[in-house]
Amino acid sequence: MSQLLRHFEIPSNYFPSVSVYERTDAKIRYWLNYRLPDGYRRRVPVGNDGPEARRRAKHKEKELAQGLFDLEDSRHAVGRLIEAEPSFSEAIEWYLSATAERKTPRTLENERHQLGKALGEFEKLGARGFADIDARMVEEFRAVTAAWRTRGELSVSSVNNCRRHAKRITKALAARGKILSDPLATLTFLPASASEQSRNVIIPPEDIEKLLSVDYGTLDIRYDLKSLIGFALQTGMRTGELLHLEWDDVDLENGLARVRTKPGCPTKHGLGWAPKWRKERIVPLTKEARCILGRMDRSRTTSGRAGKGGELHPARFIFPKREGKKKPVWTRLDHLTKGWGKVLEAAGLEAKGYLFRDLRTTTNTLLTEHLGFTHKEASEILGNSSEVNARHYTAVQIELAREKMQRLPTFAAGKPSLRIVSGGVEK
Structure with a gap:
């Protein structure tokens, strides 16, 4: 059969x-x-x-x-x-399967969440399937999602992202004949200024100092979040890059960190990790970044499961988490949300709503607006451009970049080594 x-x-x-x-x-x-x-x-x-x-x-x-x-x-x-038209859950699985070839497991997981959230709103409005989505319901969906922005629950970018995912799946279903017509063809996006298109929060030096002055020993955090914050500020690396950084990726003698594709690296999605756009790059390490790594235990044995409930694989993660008390083991760190939230609360910054990834934006701003980096130079260090590739670097360029990055704030001895002022950097 x-x-x-x-x-x-x-x-x-x-x-x-x-x-x-x-x-x-x-x-x-x-x-x-x-x-x-x-x-x-x-x-x-x-x-x-x-x-x-x-x-x-x-x-x-x-x-x-x-x-x-x-x-x-x-x-x-x-x-x-x-x-028969597919149910919402069947449609999501079909769409993810149809588009999986060009997407990473992380992207697919994020899309499953976003699609479920978008179609879930239609279920709340009474839709049992795509055939129930009429013009009236589309207007209700538009009003519900717009209210998220009005109440300050989500940014314009997040609201439009929800609408975008809903439109993508109905357009694909209609194009493949899975549904008779696209019910969301007329759904539009919220108008957004350039600054609203993406999050662009810069943490001022005085708030960074508060974050690093917290007594981390009292917060019950099972990983070295203070060192992680300091290293993030010195390198501008993405959260995923930091959590999957291994000692084999770092050359302390020459002050370099390599963001590279690692087929054998265990991740929560399976075996194998790659940077965004699969573009590798070299990050020059400042003296402060090397000091942070120099204080850490390189001999510690770490591991990570390849996928949820998968087999354990040995690794050399620089920022692992501790599991167990009597016989602690060190495993891959996957999430910072709870630990970061504890630090914000202890520092009295919870109301400001900073995200860990705002550290990267802060470093980018310091590089371009206060330390003399061109946007192209900063993009090469931070990996902001999809065209960046490690082949673009020369030893001279790396050394010049490191010299400029040496002026990044260290926030040592209770005071930041520089502060941002209008028009430049004040030592």
Whole structure:
């Protein structure tokens, strides 16, 4: 029996019955015997095992009752049946499968969340499927998502991202004939200024100093978040790059960190890690960045599971988390949200809503607006451009970049080594 099935809406008066037809004079002894909704009779060979033939007959009968037809069935029945629209959950899985080839596991996980959130809003509005989404419901969805921005719950960018995911999936479903028409073709986006298109929060030096002055020993955080914050400020690296950074990626003697593709690196999505756009780069390490790494334990054994519940793989993560008390082990750190929240609260900055990734934006601003980096130079260090590649670097360029980066603030001895003022840097 074919494993490729199509789902159709069946007539209310169709009650399938599948029997086993036995032919003693044929090479294949047992056949399934049933009629399709249009009355067409089918006989399908299923082998010479009687009990197995009867089991398959029951299974086929259940499939027909659910409107599931194999390819040969559908060739006869398609003229009399309407292919059923997928449910919201079925549509999400279809869309992710159809677009998986060009996406990373992390991207697919994020899209599953975003699509579920968007279509979940239509379920709250009473939609049981795509056929229920009419012009009135689209307007209600528009109003609900706009209210997120009005109440300050989400930014313009986040609201538009939710709408964008909803439009993508309905457009794809309509293009492939999965639904009759695109119900969200007229859905528009919230107008946004250039600054609202993406988050651009800069943490002032006095607030960074508060973050680093917290007594981390009292916060019950199972990883070295203080060193992680300091290193992030000195390098401008992305959160995922920091959490998957290993000692083999660092050359302390020459002051370099390599952001590179690592097929054997265990991640929460599986085995293998790659930087954004799969573009590698070299990050010059300042004296302060090297000091931070120099204080850390390089001999510590670390590991990580390849995927949720997957096999443990050895690794050399620089910023792992501790698990267990009596016999602690060090494993890959996947999330900073809780620890970062504890630090914000302890520093009295919870109301400001800083995110860990704002450290990267802060470093970018220091490089371009206060330390003399051109935007191209900063992009090469931070990996902001999709065109960046490690081949673009020369030893001279790296050293020149390091010299400029040496002026990044160290926030040592209770006071920042520089502060941002209008028009430049004040030491």
